[in-house]
Every structure is written in C-alpha cells, then in structure tokens.
Amino acid sequence: IAAEATVYKGLNVSAVASLGNYYYTSRQLATTTRDNISTVEARNEVIYSENYKAGAGPQSAYTMGAFYRGKKFWTAGFNVNYFDKMYVRFNPVRRTLAAVESLEDGAQRNALLDQEQLDSQVTLDINASKSFKLHSKFQKPYRNAYIIINAGVNNILNNQDFIQSGNEQLRVDFNTKQASKFATRYTYAFGINYFISVILRMN
DSSP: OEEEEEEEEEEEEEEEEEEEEOBBSSOOEEEEEEEEEEEEEEEEEEEEOOOOOOOOOOEEEEEEEEEEEEEEEEHHHHHHHHEHHHHHBBGGGGGGHHHHHHOOOHHHHHHOOEEEEEEEEEEEEEEEEEEEEHHHHHHHSSEEEEEEEEEESSTTTTTOOEEEEEOSSSOTTTTTGGGSSSOOOEEEEOOOEEEEEEEEEOO
C-alpha cells in the first residue's frame, strides 16, 4: 500500500506499507542423513511445523518520508522506517516427536518448541543530490551534459541493536534436551553508513 502527495511547491510526502503473514500451512516429512555416510538416520519423520512463521525478514514494514526538489537542481529527503513481525528460522529437528517425547509440558518443552520473535526496529535515512550542467564546450557532440552528485546516510540513528535475521542451530542435545546449549545465531544490520556517487549524464 502506498500513497504520495504534494503538500507544497516542490515538497512531496509519501507513505508505504508492506503487510504480510507468512507461515507454514502443513507439516513436512523429513529424511535425515549424515555427511559422507550412506546410512539413512530417519525417513519420513514428521516435522510439526504447521503454523510456524517463515523466518525471512520482516513480515510488516512501513516507511514515511518527505522529499524536496529545489529550483536550482538540488534535492533533499528523509525516510523513517519501521520493521515488525520478524521471526527466527526454526530448527526442524526440535519440532519432531523424538526431540520432546520424554518431556512434560513446561518451560523446558516450551523452550524447544516456541519460535522466537525478534524485536521491532526503527531506522532513519537521509539523502540529497545536486545537478550541474557542464559548459557548452564539454557537451559536443551531445546537446546536454550534466554531473549529478548523490549522497545519503542510512541508519543515521546508528541503531546497532537491529537484528535482521536469526537461525536456530541445526543441532539438538537429545540427552539433556536443553534448547540453550546451542544458541541461536543472529545477523545484525549495519550501524550508521553512507554513500556518495557521481554520475555523468550525456544526451
């Protein structure tokens, strides 16, 4: 869903929302083998993954921003971004009967089965550009020639706690059945970062 409006001469505001709900609608059957060994450890083992969320980035994302185009070939703008409903990719082995069959309902069983939801996050980006028309002697054999400089700063708030994704390790201790023994691995977004580009346009 997107909307854009001009609120003043050269000033536009916009809003975009991406809304999703991605989850597994059924159970799967798994075949388990070991590297470099032809023996099959398990065949057609049921993975109880129905209704678990797909761990593939934010399921809801929103951005609001403003963009101004000046009269002397310059622009400036900013965007505020909000990311929500992010889930860790689950380990299917922990969603099998073998992983929990000896456990009663309680904290230990829930720790193996529950899917972690990552914290919602906010970032702020700014950008600007300036266009210069080259002198006529540089334009031949072209009618017009321009130098365009673009610059931007992403995550200007330096949010270094932004976990983009997480993966449960594909290991389970079937003796102690402690979910914390193999900790989830996380990928963090970059903190503050920037870019500068120079473009030569001729036509």
